[in-house]
Amino acid sequence: MFDYRLTEEQIALQKLAHEFAEKEVRPIGLELDHNPDPAKAAYMEPLLEKADKVGLRTMGIPERYGGGGIDDLFSHCVVAEELSWGNRGICGMLLSATKITHILESELCPSEEIREKWLRAYCDDPHFLISTATTEPNSGSENLLPYSAPDSGYRTSAVREGDEYVINGMKHFVSNIGWAKLYFVYVRTDQTKGVDEGASLMMIPRDTPGVSHGRVHDKMGYRLNLNRELMMDNVRIPVEYRLGPENCGVSYIRRHMRGDALINAAAMVGLARAAYEDTLEYAKTRVASGKPIIEHQAIASKIIDMYTGIEAARAYVLYGAWRVDAAWNGVDGKKIPGDPKMSASASYFAHEVACDVTRAAMEIHGGMGVMREIPIEMYFRDAHNMMHSDGGNIMKRLKAIRGL
Ligand SMILES: Cc1cc2nc3c(=O)[nH]c(=O)nc-3n(C[C@H](O)[C@H](O)[C@H](O)COP(=O)(O)OP(=O)(O)OC[C@H]3O[C@@H](n4cnc5c(N)ncnc54)[C@H](O)[C@@H]3O)c2cc1C
Structure with a gap:
């Protein structure tokens, strides 16, 4: 049943990714990795521009929004192996297109208008990256399993006021944060329930008032990918930036995303x-x-x-x-x-x-x-x-x- 042979398109993608890794990534990887400043080791606008030019940055976005329309996970795995052969951190950064597509192409996205707005924004701007923020100083693994008790899981709160949510809290260890332009942030919309019954997923554009960024984490390895703190202080977003029903919970959200x-x-x-x-x-x-x-x-x-x-x-x-x-x-x-x-x-x-x-x-x-x-x-x-x-x-x- 399972056919291991790559299609002609997959072979071409594999070659493209390999050449990019060899010519553009490897020559800069080691020097960037050795930069003692974690903020300077990561995020390279020129590299993103080059990846954009050959289509590797947007290959996962549907064609109707300006992307490459590569929908299958198999092809993305083939490409990821080659990019990571170049450098693991750069591979992580470039794959944010797959994440935004999986989120916004899912039923969680409230309208075609929102889907089109953000997928086009991603395609039109060669520096556009996204972040997904779950982890907080007092809760990491338990959000992923998830362990759903009222006193566990992320505490970042979103309280509805009319047609808006007011978000307060902090995340840490988040990849690309500060440089990404759109954040997908997991919040609690009901603090009396666990993350499977009292949590929701929100879209927060980086430049929303109340959003700020803390220290960049200095870490062993994976240095070409940035990890940083995210602070949210009375951040107001429209209700239509909620993805999925209110309080739908982590498991529901995961079920709707590849x-x-x-x-x-x-x-x-x-x-x-x-x-x-x-x-x-x-x-x-x-x-x-x-x-x-x-x-x-x-x-x-x-x-x-x-x-x-x-x-x-x-x-x-x-x-x-x-x-x-x-x-x-x-x-x-x-x-x-x-x-x-x-x-x-x-x-x-x-x-x-x-x-x-x-x-x-x-x-x-x-x-x-x-x-x-x-x-x-x-x-x-x-x-x-x-x-x-x-x-x-x-x-x-x-x-x-x-x-x-
Ligand atoms: C390079 C990197 C990139 C990251 N990128 C992101 C990102 O983009 N967005 C984001 O939100 N987060 C990100 N993280 C955070 C990452 O998801 C968390 O660090 C991870 O989930 C672990 O959480 P924690 O550090 O709080 O550990 P803890 O949850 O405190 O766990 C400590 C230890 O206890 C174990 N443990 C916990 N619960 C159980 C259990 N029920 N049974 C058995 N063992 C258990 C864990 O496996 C671990 O060994 C990133 C982290 C790294 C290192």
């Missing part, structure tokens, strides 16, 4: 592949104890484990993406029911593989593995950083377990 877990998983495959390729090359040329180190079985067996993990992770991620596409778009006109545990399961597997592979890459590079003149230690940091994003692997496993 998740991006598998795109991130594909990105982990690309990151692992970058580490593997460099390591294979190094092992063939580095001579120790009288021969290239690949001829020492202890080294070769580590390299074959790297290869096997990457191939297995890619196959699983792409199969998972195919299943999601089959559930949303159908195959030969027929929708095939999805498997609720598959995306989270493939995602944690790919994350584990990327950590294993980048650790082995460091080890095989000997002392050079921890030197900052080559990207091996950056790959290690990037892989391990991602174990802390999106709930981390403990949460991904727990989500998968719920589907058993």
Whole structure:
């Protein structure tokens, strides 16, 4: 049933993304990563402009709004692997088009007018990015599972006053915040209920009065992607910027959106592949104890484990993406029911593989593995950083377990 072959269009996209990663991303990646100022390591307007020019920034937006109309998750996974082979952080930044499409193309979007306004705004402005803000200093993983008790989950409040909501609260660790121009912010519209019964999702344009930005987080790895605090002080938005019914809750919102877990998983495959390729090359040329180190079985067996993990992770991620596409778009006109545990399961597997592979890459590079003149230690940091994003692997496993 599952056809692993790429279509001609997917092969062309793969080539485009690979060339972009090779020519535009890799030459600047390491230097940016080493910038001690986390705000200067991330967000590159010139790179966004270049990505825009070749269509990689807007490929996920429907054609009728000016985008590339690439709708299937499978193609996005193919592209994510190549971009992340260039740099994991840049891949994360560029994929914000997929998120805005998944949100605004869903039934949650209250009107075609709003959908068109913001998807066109995204396409027309090469610097347009979005942020999705869930995490707060006192609640992270529990929002994602979700753990729905009145005294848990995000506390940012939205109180209705006539035709507006008044929003107060704070988020932290949020990707792209401050540079993105539109925020999707998870709020509590009923503080007496848990996040599954008392939460809603709001759209907040960056320049709305009352929005401000706090410190940029200085972090290990994934440095080309910015994480920052968001403060909201009596922020007023029109009621039509609420996505979905009031108090519809986190699970309802998720059910109506195609998740991006598998795109991130594909990105982990690309990151692992970058580490593997460099390591294979190094092992063939580095001579120790009288021969290239690949001829020492202890080294070769580590390299074959790297290869096997990457191939297995890619196959699983792409199969998972195919299943999601089959559930949303159908195959030969027929929708095939999805498997609720598959995306989270493939995602944690790919994350584990990327950590294993980048650790082995460091080890095989000997002392050079921890030197900052080559990207091996950056790959290690990037892989391990991602174990802390999106709930981390403990949460991904727990989500998968719920589907058993
Ligand atoms: C690079 C990066 C990018 C990010 N981007 C965004 C973003 O764009 N938007 C956003 O809103 N947030 C973002 N985050 C935040 C991220 O989603 C949270 O850090 C993550 O969900 C964990 O939340 P926490 O830090 O509060 O950890 P906690 O929830 O405090 O968890 C601490 C530990 O306890 C474990 N734990 C928690 N609950 C349970 C349970 N029920 N059972 C077993 N173990 C449990 C967790 O797995 C973890 O190991 C980002 C984080 C990183 C690192």
